[in-house]
Amino acid sequence: MITRRRFLAGSMLASLSGYYTSMASALDRLVPWRNWSGALIAHPRARLAPSSEDQLVDQIKGSTGAIRPVGAGHSFTALVPTDGNLVVMDKMSGLISHNEQANEATLWAGTRLADSGPMLDKISQAMFNLPDIDRQTLAGAIATSTHGTGRDLKSLSGYVTGLRLVTPSGEVLDLDENNNSDLFHAARVSFGAFGIITRIRFRTREPFRLRTQTWAEKTEDVLEKFDQSIEDHQHYEMMPLVHSDYSLVVAHTETDEPLQTLVEEEDGGEFISMVAATPVMLRKALIHTLAGLQDPTEVVSESFNALTNLRHDRFNEMEYSIPVASGPDCLREILATIKRESIDVAIPLEYRIIGGDDAWLSMFVGGPRVSISVHRMASQDYRPLFNRIEPIFWKYGGRPHWGKVHTLGYDRLRELYPKYDDFVALQASLDPQGRMLNDHLKYLLGR
Numbered sequence: 001m002i003t004r005r006r007f008l009a010g011s012m013l014a015s016l017s018g019y020y021t022s023m024a025s026a027l028d029r030l031v032p033w034r035n036w037s038g039a040l041i042a043h044p045r046a047r048l049a050p051s052s053e054d055q056l057v058d059q060i061k062g063s064t065g066a067i068r069p070v071g072a073g074h075s076f077t078a079l080v081p082t083d084g085n086l087v088v089m090d091k092m093s094g095l096i097s098h099n100e101q102a103n104e105a106t107l108w109a110g111t112r113l114a115d116s117g118p119m120l121d122k123i124s125q126a127m128f129n130l131p132d133i134d135r136q137t138l139a140g141a142i143a144t145s146t147h148g149t150g151r152d153l154k155s156l157s158g159y160v161t162g163l164r165l166v167t168p169s170g171e172v173l174d175l176d177e178n179n180n181s182d183l184f185h186a187a188r189v190s191f192g193a194f195g196i197i198t199r200i201r202f203r204t205r206e207p208f209r210l211r212t213q214t215w216a217e218k219t220e221d222v223l224e225k226f227d228q229s230i231e232d233h234q235h236y237e238m239m240p241l242v243h244s245d246y247s248l249v250v251a252h253t254e255t256d257e258p259l260q261t262l263v264e265e266e267d268g269g270e271f272i273s274m275v276a277a278t279p280v281m282l283r284k285a286l287i288h289t290l291a292g293l294q295d296p297t298e299v300v301s302e303s304f305n306a307l308t309n310l311r312h313d314r315f316n317e318m319e320y321s322i323p324v325a326s327g328p329d330c331l332r333e334i335l336a337t338i339k340r341e342s343i344d345v346a347i348p349l350e351y352r353i354i355g356g357d358d359a360w361l362s363m364f365v366g367g368p369r370v371s372i373s374v375h376r377m378a379s380q381d382y383r384p385l386f387n388r389i390e391p392i393f394w395k396y397g398g399r400p401h402w403g404k405v406h407t408l409g410y411d412r413l414r415e416l417y418p419k420y421d422d423f424v425a426l427q428a429s430l431d432p433q434g435r436m437l438n439d440h441l442k443y444l445l446g447r
């Protein structure tokens with residue numbers, strides 16, 4: 001029986017819990033969200049942090065307004081910012097299951113790349129390739145077709161064989177080649193426009209070791225030998241040192257040699273600081289001297305340690321993927337423009353090659369491409385540099401990296417992807433109210 005005292009106590013608790021909920025929501029608004037570089041800021045009304053799919057479905061159904069999933073916040077474009085509900089997937093992390101025969105592993109979407117390496121190693125599996133750093137979540141990485149480098153290797157989304165998606169209406173869909181295959185190929189690279197991805201199944205391979213070699217070499221010589229080098233080395237990239245004739249080259253080759261103890265990782269920060277402190281007109285002399293002094297290095301390590309680096313200094317980045325044949329000329333024009341106009345750029349460019357895949361909005365759909373990146377320290381305004389360089393990328397048929405600074409909207413993007421309008425139609429059918437959209441996504445999708 002409910003006594004008066006119990007009734008009063010119950011009402012007090014109910015109103016207190018309402019008070020705390022609205023306090024928590026007000027506090028959520030006070031705690032801003034920022035991306036890694038600090039250039040993007042948002043004040044979400046609520047942070048939803050589900051620990052299970054059932055809870056996520058309840059949270060979506062119980063919420064109103066915009067919904068934006070966030071991974072590790074490492075994108076430079078405004079894919080995540082929202083004043084609505086930010087969905088944080090940190091509690092849905094780890095290995096779910098694996099298939100030894102098929103070389104597949106299913107992981108929770110919020111798993112960080114850094115955790116996935118040792119996790120997969122324990123079950124004698126490994127990712128084929130990894131990007132430059134490993135702080136991202138798996139869902140965040142595939143959402144923008146995040147990639148490493150290697151002629152015969154795809155971006156991470158190219159190895160996805162299955163997904164579980166919770167749509168904005170709270171429906172739970174299992175997608176793969178045989179189940180809803182259109183949605184599967186669209187959702188693999190969908191920057192959180194279709195709903196929340198909770199599980200990802202990857203094609204994996206057996207664990208492997210890499211011999212990593214680094215050296216400095218004249219950029220023109222590296223370009224001349226590029227086709228042969230990417231055949232000789234499983235993973236291969238060059239970092240042109242702006243204002244000079246040199247590049248830093250990093251080559252990884254698979255090996256059975258014994259592991260070596262990794263010396264403390266260096267993130268290139270010292271080099272960049274030294275270059276940044278030198279007047280632009282003196283940089284060529286400085287870099288040529290440093291390149292002459294640079295001893296080649298070599299080390300053998302596990303693939304997941306070899307392929308990823310630490311990046312302490314915060315920056316913003318623009319990256320476009322260019323058809324392979326046009327890559328060298330595009331790179332030359334960027335380097336020549338920066339030199340001719342004495343633009344103050346201290347961070348080396350990055351030039352990588354990535355194999356083609358078939359996700360509708362993968363930057364690499366339709367065949368291999370080279371990616372070229374330009375960086376600006378986070379403390380500097382990136383617009384003067386990026387506005388100057390971006391039209392050069394357009395001239396060579398570039399596609400912007402979804403997670404890196406660019407200015408393209410719907411009209412231009414639909415010319416770059418054969419399935420762009422199909423993607424937009426699918427998005428609208430799953431999300432008729434546009435709950436998954438923020439201003440940036442509306443601009444991308446023309447909705």
Ligand SMILES: Cc1cc2nc3c(=O)[nH]c(=O)nc-3n(C[C@H](O)[C@H](O)[C@H](O)COP(=O)(O)OP(=O)(O)OC[C@H]3O[C@@H](n4cnc5c(N)ncnc54)[C@H](O)[C@@H]3O)c2cc1C
Nearest residue numbers: 071072073074075131132137140143146147191192197403
């Ligand atoms: C220092 C640095 C180095 C980088 N190096 C590389 C590199 O080598 N190669 C490369 O290609 N890129 C690189 N990037 C870019 C980065 O990999 C991408 O921007 C990636 O998308 C970031 O992943 P994240 O987990 O931080 O996701 P976020 O940036 O938080 O989100 C990215 C997208 O994923 C969506 N998303 C997140 N979780 C989910 C989910 N569960 N379901 C549905 N959608 C979701 C978000 O809504 C958003 O649209 C680098 C970035 C930095 C800062």
